[in-house]
Amino acid sequence: MKSQFKKQQKQKEKQNRKSRKRKLSQQSDNSQSKQQNVEVSKKIDNRVVENTTTNDAASTSVINHVIQWLEKRKKPIPDRIDQAPSSIELEQIMRLLPPLKERERRALLRFVEKAMKQKEDPGKEKKIEFQDSDGEYDIDSKHSHDEEKLNSKRGTWPANVEFSNSYRWDASVPSEIKTKYSKTVRKRAATFSRKVYFKKITDENHPAFGEFGLYCSLKHAKPGQWLLDYVGHVTMGEDQNKKSDYVSDFGENSELACDADTYGNEARFLNDFRNTGRHPNVEFNLRRDKNGELRQGVYVKQKKDSKDAEFDGIKQHEELLVSYGKSYWRSRVGNLTDFVWRLPGHPMPEGGKPPMNDIHERAQS
Numbered sequence: 001m002k003s004q005f006k007k008q009q010k011q012k013e014k015q016n017r018k019s020r021k022r023k024l025s026q027q028s029d030n031s032q033s034k035q036q037n038v039e040v041s042k043k044i045d046n047r048v049v050e051n052t053t054t055n056d057a058a059s060t061s062v063i064n065h066v067i068q069w070l071e072k073r074k075k076p077i078p079d080r081i082d083q084a085p086s087s088i089e090l091e092q093i094m095r096l097l098p099p100l101k102e103r104e105r106r107a108l109l110r111f112v113e114k115a116m117k118q119k120e121d122p123g124k125e126k127k128i129e130f131q132d133s134d135g136e137y138d139i140d141s142k143h144s145h146d147e148e149k150l151n152s153k154r155g156t157w158p159a160n161v162e163f164s165n166s167y168r169w170d171a172s173v174p175s176e177i178k179t180k181y182s183k184t185v186r187k188r189a190a191t192f193s194r195k196v197y198f199k200k201i202t203d204e205n206h207p208a209f210g211e212f213g214l215y216c217s218l219k220h221a222k223p224g225q226w227l228l229d230y231v232g233h234v235t236m237g238e239d240q241n242k243k244s245d246y247v248s249d250f251g252e253n254s255e256l257a258c259d260a261d262t263y264g265n266e267a268r269f270l271n272d273f274r275n276t277g278r279h280p281n282v283e284f285n286l287r288r289d290k291n292g293e294l295r296q297g298v299y300v301k302q303k304k305d306s307k308d309a310e311f312d313g314i315k316q317h318e319e320l321l322v323s324y325g326k327s328y329w330r331s332r333v334g335n336l337t338d339f340v341w342r343l344p345g346h347p348m349p350e351g352g353k354p355p356m357n358d359i360h361e362r363a364q365s
């Protein structure tokens with residue numbers, strides 16, 4: 001009895017699907033012929049006629065997208081949708097649907113809106129996603145003319161450092177910690193970020209003259225914008241290499257250390273603001289990526305957190321500067337007051353950079 005009922009149900013669904021397909025192809029034929037009519041009338045009297053076709057075709061694809069979304073989630077497709085006029089609005093379609101959860105309603109609306117937008121301007125949607133999401137490491141698209149120009153500014157990646165956008169977990173990190181921070185690790189492309197570039201510092205007055213620095217390649221990086229992640233070899237904090245100059249605290253309780261000395265990405269070239277005459281313009285913030293992996297993001301500072309009253313983001317070719325924290329410097333140079341010779345917002349002192357300002361020399365003395 002049950003199985004016969006099921007059989008009838010299945011047959012009904014099959015018929016519904018067929019009639020839906022027929023209807024959709026009729027609708028698209030209709031809209032095509034309407035489109036031709038509009039074209040013809042334009043040619044005859046050379047006037048811009050209201051394009052009714054757009055509305056019809058748009059609603060047809062709205063229905064299409066709604067059905068596509070429901071089918072993918074194996075949700076019943078009500079007959080009422082099949083019988084709906086092609087001019088139906090998305091809001092009305094939503095009312096014809098089986099009761100969806102609020103979360104599902106929002107997901108469906110987002111899906112249809114995105115699909116419609118992409119149809120209007122297929123290039124636009126992709127571009128926005130590329131610039132603002134953390135999916136940047138997934139994309140292997142063609143470079144624009146501007147990017148090529150910026151690429152030529154980029155320094156040569158040091159041969160002794162393995163480039164990667166994924167963390168390398170030390171075998172000694174307990175598996176509970178590793179899974180807490182990266183349940184499903186996404187394979188990231190080993191490509192440079194398009195938002196930043198690194199190059200040798202040629203300004204003799206710069207405290208890190210002769211080393212590398214990290215610069216903004218975007219026309220304007222807005223306050224609060226995510227730029228890239230600090231990536232490296234991850235160990236427990238107590239196991240960190242004390243001789244490395246590239247260690248950043250990591251983990252929700254800073255129980256880990258992320259060392260980019262011989263493994264990592266461009267974020268390893270971030271310099272500290274001290275003695276540059278500038279305030280820090282970026283900061284580290286922990287974030288979870290779309291798969292829930294914990295990442296140490298490098299973000300443009302928020303206006304309210306900047307010590308520079310005029311701060312409004314970072315301009316193209318401006319150096320990104322962070323604060324390493326006092327303890328980083330104390331462990332290397334001892335007394336910080338003696339080490340700092342130029343304050344933010346202040347000009348170069350007369351006579352230029354003082355002797356013995358190189359932190360490596362100081363550390364050895």
Ligand SMILES: C[S@@+](CC[C@H](N)C(=O)[O-])C[C@H]1O[C@@H](n2cnc3c(N)ncnc32)[C@H](O)[C@@H]1O
Pocket residue numbers: 207208211212213245246268269270271272273274275276359
């Ligand atoms: C994480 S690395 C930064 C990138 C480094 N400049 C490079 O070329 O690899 C840290 C090292 O950069 C240099 N550095 C960064 N900020 C500095 C500053 N404000 N003054 C002097 N040296 C700095 C120091 O040599 C420090 O040990």
